[in-house]
Amino acid sequence: xxxxxxxxxxxxxxxxxxxxxxxxxxxxxxxxxxxxxxxxxxxxxxxxxxxxxxxxxxxxxxxxxxxxxxxxxxxxxxxxxxxxxxxxxxxxxxxxxxxxxxxxxxxxxxxxxx
Amino acid sequence: xxxxxxxxxxxxxxxxxxxxxxxxxxxxxxxxxxxxxxxxxxxxxxxxxxxxxxxxxxxxxxxxxxxxxxxxxxxxxxxxxxxxxxxxxxxxxxxxxxxxxxxxxxxxxxxxxx
Numbered sequence: 001x002x003x004x005x006x007x008x009x010x011x012x013x014x015x016x017x018x019x020x021x022x023x024x025x026x027x028x029x030x031x032x033x034x035x036x037x038x039x040x041x042x043x044x045x046x047x048x049x050x051x052x053x054x055x056x057x058x059x060x061x062x063x064x065x066x067x068x069x070x071x072x073x074x075x076x077x078x079x080x081x082x083x084x085x086x087x088x089x090x091x092x093x094x095x096x097x098x099x100x101x102x103x104x105x106x107x108x109x110x111x112x113x114x
Numbered sequence: 115x116x117x118x119x120x121x122x123x124x125x126x127x128x129x130x131x132x133x134x135x136x137x138x139x140x141x142x143x144x145x146x147x148x149x150x151x152x153x154x155x156x157x158x159x160x161x162x163x164x165x166x167x168x169x170x171x172x173x174x175x176x177x178x179x180x181x182x183x184x185x186x187x188x189x190x191x192x193x194x195x196x197x198x199x200x201x202x203x204x205x206x207x208x209x210x211x212x213x214x215x216x217x218x219x220x221x222x223x224x225x226x227x228x
Contacts, residue, residue, distance in 0.1 A: 001160070004157075012155065031214065033216075041220075042218045042220045043218045044180075044218075045215055048215065062207070077156065092157060092158065092167075096214065097147070099163070099165060100165070100206025100210045101146040101148070101210070101214045102146070102160075102163060102208075103160075103214060105150075105159075105160075107156065107157040108157045
């Protein structure tokens with residue numbers, strides 16, 4: 001499986017500011033995904049980011065709040081914009097594996113908004 | 115739409131005892147099924163996966179899962195639990211027809227007593 005890294009691993013931010021999270025993979029992958037895990041909760045898919053196309057957002061998530069870039073097959077960023085305390089979560093990126101729906105996850109970015 | 119239910123929010127098990135975690139899914143066709151484990155402060159690690167064929171699937175760390183189509187279930191088992199198995203376990207369902215996106219269950223937190 002691919003080795004996935006995320007930066008930063010954690011951050012504490014003030015409300016109203018923005019944070020960009022980076023996801024780096026050690027091999028080329030077509031599909032990348034961004035998830036949110038709110039405290040004590042399960043994972044919720046924010047968007048699918050495929051290289052060469054606009055990200056596809058899930059219901060309840062919008063591009064103005066969570067802009068995503070996918071400049072190449074090994075890298076993606078997720079920005080959390082105009083943050084509020086409700087954005088405090090773990091944000092995880094994942095990449096598609098060799099089989100349909102198979103995904104491998106990065107270590108996550110723990111975000112606290114004060 | 116696909117959905118996943120993990121009926122048990124918490125399970126406490128003694129070290130050396132057996133463990134079974136329940137997972138029920140809802141999907142019109144045969145989905146792809148996955149179990150992930152999340153240790154405290156960590157990302158998600160793929161334990162095992164089912165695509166087709168043999169309904170008993172072996173995974174890493176001594177875990178296995180059995181797909182039962184008639185019960186729409188994919189329960190995870192381990193014959194003898196180690197203290198290091200204390201973690202959160204997530205069942206997930208995906209399908210090519212759903213864009214290979216994963217839908218996660220609510221998770222089951224496993225506590226291991228010495």
